[in-house]
Amino acid sequence: MLRSLLPALSLVLVLLAIAWLNPRAISYFGFSLMLNLAIPIALATIAQMFVIAGNELDLSIGTFVGFVGCVTATWLKDAPLIGVLILLGSIGVYALLGALIHLRNLPSIVVTLGMSFVWQGLAILVLPKPGGKAPDWLLSLMAFKPPLVPFPIIAALLIAAVVHFGLMRTSYGVILRGSGGNAAALERAGWSLLRTKIVLFALAGLFGVLSGMALIGITTSADANIGNGYTLLSIAGVILGGGEFVGGRVSPIGAVLGALTLALAASPLLTFMHIPPDWQVAANGAILIIVLAARVLISRRER
Amino acid sequence: TSGKKIAFSNNYAGNSWRQAMLDSYSIVTKKAVEDKVVAAADIFTTADKEVPTQAAQVQNLILQGYDAIVINAASPDALNGAIKQACDVGIVVVSFDGIVTEPCAYRVVVDFKDMGRQEIEQMAKFQPKGGNLLEIRGLAGTSIDDAIHAGILEGVAARPEFKIVGSVTGDWDQTTAQKAVATILPSLPDIVGVVDQGGDGYGAAQAFAAAGKPRPTIIMGNRQDELQWWKEQKDKDGYQTWSASIAPGVSSLAFWVAQQVLDGRTDIPHDLLVPYLAFTQDDFEAELPKIVKGGVASHEYTQEDAIAAIKANIK
Amino acid sequence: MAEANADIIRRDGAERHFGAASMDIIRLDGAEKHFGAVRALAGVDFHVAAGECVGLVGHNGAGKSTLMHMVAGTLMPDSGRIAVRGGIEEHYSVPRALELGIRCVFQELSLCPNLSVAENTRINHASLSGFGWRRRAAELIAAKLDEIFPDHSISADDIAGALSIGRRQMVEVARAFTVTQDPLELVILDEPTSSLDAHTAGQLLAFVRRFVASGKSCILISHLLGEVLGNADRIVVMRDGKIVASDAAKAFDRDRLVTAMGGAEAREKITAEIAKREAGPLRVRARPARQDDGKELVAHAGEIIGLAGLAGHGQTDLLLAIFAAASRAKTGIEVTAPVALVAGDRQSDGIFPQWSIVQNIGIRSLARLRNGLLISPQREAELATFWREKIGIRTPDMNNNIFSLSGGNQQKALFARALGSDAKIVLMDDPMRGVDIGTKLEVYDLVREEARNGRTFLWYTTETEELDNCDHIHVFKNGRIVANLRRDELTEEKIIQSSFGDAA
Amino acid sequence: MASLRLLLAKPWVWSFIGAGLVWLATVAFTGGYGGGGMITAALSLAVFTVIVGVGQMFVITLGPGNVDLSLPANIGLASAVAMKVMDGNDAMIVVGLLAALACGMAIGAANYLLIRALRIPPIIATLSASFIIQSIDISYGRGLQIKPPPGFADFTNWQVFGIPVLAILTVVFTIGAAIALQRMIYGRSVLAIGQNIRAAWLAGVNVGRTRFLTYTLSGALGGLDGALLAGYFRGANVDIGNEYLLASIAVVVIGGTSVAGGKANVPGVWGAALFLVLLLTMLNTFGVSAGVRLVLTGLIIVGVITAAGGQKALR
C-alpha cells in the first residue's frame, strides 16, 4: 500500500526542499514557471509508459518528440492541414512499428534505436537550422493562466486522470496491461496480441506528438535536437513512478509524478542551491540518489 | 549597479573551450563583485547541452530575482519562450556564443559566416593551385554550424579552384571528428586542405597520419594542442596554416554589456559584433606559451575594453 | 446419497455416449502432432459426450496436455479432423472454441500476474465491458469462488501475482466456470489439483460432479489416480502419444490403470519398512518466524521430515528461510550442511527457460563439474545422462530446451538438479506437482535410499499419502507448527484435525 | 546447405552480414578504391566499442532493467586519470593503465553499491552516478586535453600488415569473454540470474557476488577503454566516451543479446561494432547530408534486424 505512495512521497520531498530554499517559488507564478516544462516531460513519460506496459522499450521517443517539435513549428503553422497529416502519419508509423515488432518478433530496443536516428534525421531535414514558430493557438494554450491553480498543475492532473482511467479502469485497458503480464494467457483467451501491440505503440505515438507540441508551445520555436534528452528522462520517470520494465506493471499517476519529480529535482532545486559550477552536475545526480534512497527506508520498513 | 545581481546560464562545461570561458567569466566577475561593481554574479551550469533543461534553468533564475542573465544558449530559437518570460519581468538578457534570437535580448555575436569565408581565403594563400578540400562540420541542426558552412560555401564559390570532395560531421568533438575523418579517408582522392569549425584540426591531423595519407593544410582552431602541432610541423618543414575561433573570453564581454545596461545605458544596440580570434603564421608562436597545456587561447575583457567594444558598434 | 446420484449420471452419460455420436461435444479423429523429432500425438481418436466427465491419465509426456491444446484450439494438429457437435471444424481456433463453449484450465497457469483477480476474469469474457464492468467481473468471480471453494478467502481485488500458487490455481479454475455471454459446455482441467491441498481438492472435485450432473462435460487430468477413479465417468489412458485404453470408470481399478499406463506394478502402501534409525548429527533446527511457543523443527542426518497442513500456511516460507539461513546467518535457524531445494512452483522458482535440460540440471553442481577453471561439458552431460536414466526423463535429446519437456518431466529435471548436487540437506517444496504415479513411486524409493545414505529431507507436500515416507511430520497452521507427529502416530484424521483446529 | 541454415539461425550472423553488405556497397561506390583502408579503419575504431560492448553485454544479460549508463562518464574520467598518471612519460604507461582500470572498477563497484544498498533501479543509479563522475572529471581534468606518452600513442596505432594490433588483442580478449560466459561459473551465474533471479538464488547461485562482479567488470572495461581511447585520439577529454552510451547498448542488442536477459552473444558484439563503423564509412563516402545520413542509418538498422527476425518462444 505504502509502496504505491512512494512516487508522491518523492515529489513532496523535493517540494519541501524547494520551499525551504526559496519560499518565493511556492506561489502561483512560481509553480507556473517551475512546472511548465514538466508537462512535455510528463507526456513523453506517459508515451514511454505505454510501450513499457507491453514489455517493450522505446529508445526513440526523445528524437520523436524533437521531430514533432520541428513539424509543429513549421508545417503545422504554415500549412496546418499538411502538418496535421504528417503528425497523424507519424502516429501511424508508430503503430506500424508495433505491428512489425510483433509480427517479426523483433527486439523493440533495436528497432526503436534505429528509429531514433530516423526521427532525428527527419527533424534535421524538416528544420535544417533552429527556428520556426509555434502556431498561435498553441502558444496561447500553453500560456493559459487559469484562476487559482497554475496551468501546469491542472495539465498534470488532467493527463494523469485521463490516462489512469483509460489504462487502469477501462476494460480494454486491462487487456493492454495483460499483454505485458502474460501474453500467452491473453492469446489463449482469444485476444489478438498484434492488436494490443499496435494500440500500445499508437498511444505512445499519440502522446509523443502531444509532448512535442506542448514543448514547442512553451519554447515557442524549435530545434532539431530539442527532444534528445527525453528518452532517458521518460524511462527514468516511468521507473521512478513505480513502473517495472517487464510484467506490465505500470502506473500512469506514478509516471506523471515521477516526471514532475525529475523535472523539479533536475532544475529548480539545483538552481536554488547555489552550488559551485564544477559540482552542479554532480548535485543533480546526488539529488536523484537521495530522493530514491529515501524511498528505500520506507519500502524496507514495509517488508 | 552595486546592488544588482547577474546570473550566468551555461549549458555545458565539459570541454576546454567552455572551461576557458568559465574561467574568464569568473576571473572578471569575482573582481567585479570585490570591487562592488555588482552585488552578485553566480554561475549556473547544466550538464547535457539540452534545450529544455536550459529553458527550465532560465525560468528558475527568473524566480530567484536576478536583475540580469548572461546566457550561452543551447539553441538560438528554442529558448525564446523562456527568454521572453525573463524580459517580461524586466530582466536584462545578454547572449553570446550560443546567441538567442528573441529581440528583447542582447547578442554578442561573432561573424561566423565571415570566419568560414576567411578559411577559404587563407587556404588559397597556402594552396595557390587549389585542389580538393575536406570539410568537417559541427553539430548538425545548429545555427553556428550553419553559418560557418554557409561562409565556406561562399568562399569556395568565389574560388572555383577549390572543390569540397568530402564532408563529415564532427559534432565539434575531437573524438567524433577524428573518427569521421578516419572512416572517410580511405575512399577520398588526395586532399590538399581541411576546413573545419575550430577545435577539430588536431583530430583531423591524427586521422591523416593514422591512414598514412599525406598531410594537408588543416585550418586550426586556437586550441593549445592544435597550435603545438602546428609549431612542430613548422619547425620540421616550414608548414603553414591559419587558426581561428571565437575567444572564450567573450563571456566577460557579455557580462560587462549586462552591467552597462543595468547601469542605465539605453544606447547599446541589441546586436554587438565582435571579432573572432585568429592567429597567423607570424603571431601564433607568441601566443602558444600563454595557453595552459590542453587549453585554448583566450582574451578577457575589462570594463574599459567592453565600453570600447560597445562604442565601436554604435553607428 | 451423492454416491447413488453419481451412479445414475454415469449410466446416463454412457448411454448418450454409446447412443448418438452427434451428442459428442467434441471429437478428434486421427490427431497427430510432432514437435521436431518428438511425436507427441500418434493418431489419436478422442471424444467427449455431453454430461460426461472424462478422466485422462498417462505417464509424464504421454501427450495429455498436447491433446488438450488441440481441444482448446491453442494448437493445431498436424493431421486429423476436429468435429464439434458433429460438425467438422475447418478453421478451429481459440475464439471458435470459446464460442462453442469449450474452456481450458491449462497445466501451466495462465493468469496475468500484474492484474487483479477481477481483471483476470475480464480477460476471459469479451462481454465484460462498458459501464460497471469492474463490479460485474468482481461479482462474477467472487460468486464462483464462493460456489466452488466456500472458505477461499480470496478477494476479487487481490493481485494475482501476490497470491500463492494454490490460490492462483483456485482462481483459474473458478474463472473457467464463470459464464457471461458465451455458452459453457466443456471444461478441460489439466491437473487442477496439483497445487491444492486435499481439502480444497475435495471441494473442487465435488463441484465438478455437480457440474457434470447438470448436463455439462468435463475432462479431468490428474496423476492422483484416486481423483480420477472416484470422479470420472469414463477413463482414457494415454501412453506414448496413443490412447491405449478407454472404458467406463467402473471397469478400472488402480492396478489396471497403472498397468495400462505402463508404469511399475502398483505397490502397497509403504509400511514399516522405514526401520528405526538412530539419529545422526543435527542438520537443521528451525523455528518459524511466527512461532510463539517452544515448538521447532529439528532434523538430523538421514531423516525425512514432512511438512503438512493446508496449502499456504507457512510451509514454503519456512523452507525458504532455512534455505536463506544456509548462506547467511539468521536468528532462530541453524543449518549445518549445504542445502539444495526442489521447487514446486517450477515456472517462477525452478526453470531456466533459455537453457537445455543438461544446463538446467547442472547449475547447482557447477563447482564439481569443472576441469580446472572451466566447466567440462562432458561431465555436465554425464551428470545429466545419469539422472535421465535414474528418474526417467523422457526426451530424445538432453540438449533440447527444458520447455520441450512435459510438465512432469520438467519437475523430474528439478529433482535431478537437487539430488545430483553435493547438498546434504534437500528441501522439497511440494515437489511432486504433475509427476506421474510411476515416477512418484520411483522418487519415493530414491528419497528413502538417499536418506539411508545420510541425506536429510524436509518435505512439504499437499498429498497426505506422501507423508507415509516421512519419519516426523509437522503440521502447519497460520505460519506456526501446531502438531508434531511421529510416522507411527500419523493418520489423516490427525492432520485434518490439526489443520482446522482452533489453535489460532 | 543444412549447416548454412544452422548458421543463419544464429542471431549474430546477421550483424556480420550487414557489415559485409555495407562494405560491399561502399567499395562498389568508390569503384574498389580504398576497400582495404576502410577495413583497417573499421577495425581500429570498432575495438573501442567492442571493449565497452562486452562489459555492457554482461550487465544487460543480468536481466531486464540492468544497464550501465555510467560508461561514457567512466571512460571520460578514466582517460583523464590514465593520461595524468602517465604524464607523457613512456615509463609510466603500465601504471597509467592500472590506474585507469582501478578507477573504472571503483566506479563499477560504486554503481553496484547504489543498486544493492539503496535499492535504486540500475538505470537510474548508473545515470545518477554518471552525473557525479562527470563533475569529478571536470574538476579533476578541468576540461583540458591531456596528451598521451608517445609510446602509448604509437601502440594504439600499431598495425601489422594493415591489421591493428589492438584489434588482434581485443579478439583474444573477446574469445576469453565468450569462454567465461559459457564455460565458467561466473558466466553461467550471469545467464541464470538473467533468466530468473529468484530461481538462480534458489539454485544456489551467488546472486550478490555475481551482480557485483558484473558491474565491476563493466566499470573496469570502461576504464581500460578510456585509457586506450585517450591514446588513440591523442588526448583525454571529458566527452571522449559520449558516443558509447548508445553505441555500447546498440552493439549488444544488434549483436543478438537478449534485452530480456539470460542470453548473451559475444561474436555479435564484434559484428555489430564493425557494422556500425562501416555504416558510418558508407554514408560518409556517399557524401549525403547529415539529415539523410541519420535517416539512412536508422532505416538500415531496422532493415537488418527485420531481415534477421526474432525467434519464437517455445511455450
Ligand SMILES: Nc1ncnc2c1ncn2[C@@H]1O[C@H](COP(=O)(O)OP(=O)(O)OP(=O)(O)O)[C@@H](O)[C@H]1O
Ligand atoms: N513445445 C514443445 N516442443 C517440443 N516438444 C514438446 C512441446 N510440447 C510438448 N512436447 C513433447 O510432447 C510430448 C507430450 O507432452 P505433453 O505435455 O502433452 O505431455 P503430458 O502427457 O501432458 O505430460 P505431463 O503429465 O508431464 O504433463 C512430450 O514428449 C513433450 O516433451
Ligand SMILES: Nc1ncnc2c1ncn2[C@@H]1O[C@H](COP(=O)(O)OP(=O)(O)OP(=O)(O)O)[C@@H](O)[C@H]1O
Ligand atoms: N529471502 C529471500 N526470498 C526470496 N528471494 C531472495 C531472498 N533473499 C535473496 N533473494 C534473491 O536473491 C537476490 C540477491 O540477494 P542476496 O544479495 O542476499 O543474495 P546472495 O547471493 O546471498 O548475496 P551475498 O553475496 O551478499 O551473499 C535478491 O534480489 C532476491 O531476488
Ligand SMILES: [Mg+2]
Ligand atoms: Mg501435461
Ligand SMILES: [Mg+2]
Ligand atoms: Mg497436490
